[in-house]
Amino acid sequence: MSDDEADPELLALLRQHLRGKLTISEEPETGVLEGAEYVYDNAIDVALDMRSCKNAAAIIYSKMQEKKYSPATWSAHDLHPKTKDESTVAFIFTMDILNFCFWSEKSDTERFAISYRDQRWTGYWSLVAALQRALEEGIPITDSHFWQDEEECTLDVLKQVFRSCTDEEMPLLEERLACLREAGTVLYQKYNCSPVNLIQAANGSAAALVNLMARDFRCFRDEHRLPGGRRKPIRLLKRAQIFVADVWAAFEGQGYGAFRDIDKITMFADYRLPQILNSMGCIAYSPPLDVAVRQKKELPSGSSWEMQLRACSIWCVELIRKEIMRQHPDAEKMNAILIDFFLYDTIKEIEAAGQESIPHHRTRSIWY
Numbered sequence: 219m220s221d222d223e224a225d226p227e228l229l230a231l232l233r234q235h236l237r238g239k240l241t242i243s244e245e246p247e248t249g250v251l252e253g254a255e256y257v258y259d260n261a262i263d264v265a266l267d268m269r270s271c272k273n274a275a276a277i278i279y280s281k282m283q284e285k286k287y288s289p290a291t292w293s294a295h296d297l298h299p300k301t302k303d304e305s306t307v308a309f310i311f312t313m314d315i316l317n318f319c320f321w322s323e324k325s326d327t328e329r330f331a332i333s334y335r336d337q338r339w340t341g342y343w344s345l346v347a348a349l350q351r352a353l354e355e356g357i358p359i360t361d362s363h364f365w366q367d368e369e370e371c372t373l374d375v376l377k378q379v380f381r382s383c384t385d386e387e388m389p390l391l392e393e394r395l396a397c398l399r400e401a402g403t404v405l406y407q408k409y410n411c412s413p414v415n416l417i418q419a420a421n422g423s424a425a426a427l428v429n430l431m432a433r434d435f436r437c438f439r440d441e442h443r444l445p446g447g448r449r450k451p452i453r454l455l456k457r458a459q460i461f462v463a464d465v466w467a468a469f470e471g472q473g474y475g476a477f478r479d480i481d482k483i484t485m486f487a488d489y490r491l492p493q494i495l496n497s498m499g500c501i502a503y504s505p506p507l508d509v510a511v512r513q514k515k516e517l518p519s520g521s522s523w524e525m526q527l528r529a530c531s532i533w534c535v536e537l538i539r540k541e542i543m544r545q546h547p548d549a550e551k552m553n554a555i556l557i558d559f560f561l562y563d564t565i566k567e568i569e570a571a572g573q574e575s576i577p578h579h580r581t582r583s584i585w586y
């Protein structure tokens with residue numbers, strides 16, 4: 219081809235772009251879905267079952283319709299903050315810095331629990347209850363100045379904030395303090411001490427906000443190399459993504475929660491979603507992994523099994539989301555966040571009814 223003859227394919231792309239049919243997007247990507255698909259394509263211990271994913275899509279959609287699942291569901295939870303203001307942004311940021319690893323091997327009566335409003339709260343809800351209780355006791359636990367003050371915000375104060383009504387202490391307390399310290403320092407150095415400025419630095423892009431958090435905060439940089447896989451880390455970014463999702467839901471997509479690309483947020487790779495996806499037949503474990511999970515063996519953070527579990531769960535929810543959109547093209551407000559929130563709340567109902575068919579996997583880390 220002589221120099222003055224342009225590549226016909228390039229010309230076609232250009233024509234589509236000029237006709238507005240093809241947006242060469244300037245919008246950032248988090249890379250989470252790309253990494254999840256890579257792990258899925260290379261996984262040998264976790265597989266997806268397409269038939270079950272299709273069935274799950276139909277069941278999830280109809281139950282979400284039945285329960286009128288929407289971003290407003292988030293604020294309806296008793297313990298979640300209700301005001302649409304900066305204090306709720308600060309609360310959610312604090313919560314999602316600490317939103318990890320609540321599981322216990324003790325019995326239901328002996329496991330770590332927070333007593334608040336005449337109820338015992340465990341798991342994720344123990345975190346939310348402890349933060350609400352601390353604020354009512356006059357401890358400025360959601361203030362980043364407090365997190366940086368080594369005289370005021372000591373390990374003993376954190377033990378007081380998370381004091382249990384059983385003999386078991388909240389896991390990883392020292393790691394939680396280190397996360398708060400780091401987050402306070404970064405907010406001071408880059409965002410004038412306020413998580414609102416962090417949100418505003420993303421200019422309304424959910425993906426950009428996730429990327430800013432992964433770039434600036436080590437404690438949010440949930441990315442790991444797949445053992446035996448490519449050199450490029452797999453970005454799972456669970457707590458950065460759930461922070462964006464919680465803000466979006468708490469503010470119902472308005473004000474601080476307004477993100478034009480919120481649908482780029484994926485499901486949050488924790489230890490509950492793989493459990494319910496396996497229970498629904500959507501993901502299957504190889505025999506050795508199945509035995510390890512059922513025997514509650516600890517899976518090291520960043521190990522091949524743990525990475526496959528987390529990443530394939532992200533890919534699974536993406537396939538379920540696509541299937542729901544195929545079955546219901548007019549399904550507005552349907553995204554991976556709402557599917558995820560629904561599945562988490564559902565597995566918690568299953569757990570409360572004592573009907574778990576397989577344990578969740580056991581990994582101790584600050585990532586989820």
Ligand SMILES: Nc1nc2c(c(CN[C@H]3C=C[C@H](O)[C@@H]3O)cn2[C@@H]2O[C@H](COP(=O)(O)O)[C@@H](O)[C@H]2O)c(=O)[nH]1
Pocket residue numbers: 291292295317318319320321340341342343485486487488489490491558559560562563586
């Ligand atoms: N994928 C996903 N993971 C979630 C949540 C939530 C709570 N979100 C609330 C907000 C809106 C929803 O409607 C929920 O009410 C906590 N977690 C994670 O689970 C683990 C805690 O488990 P357990 O110890 O059993 O409580 C821990 O890693 C925690 O980070 C979620 O929604 N999705």
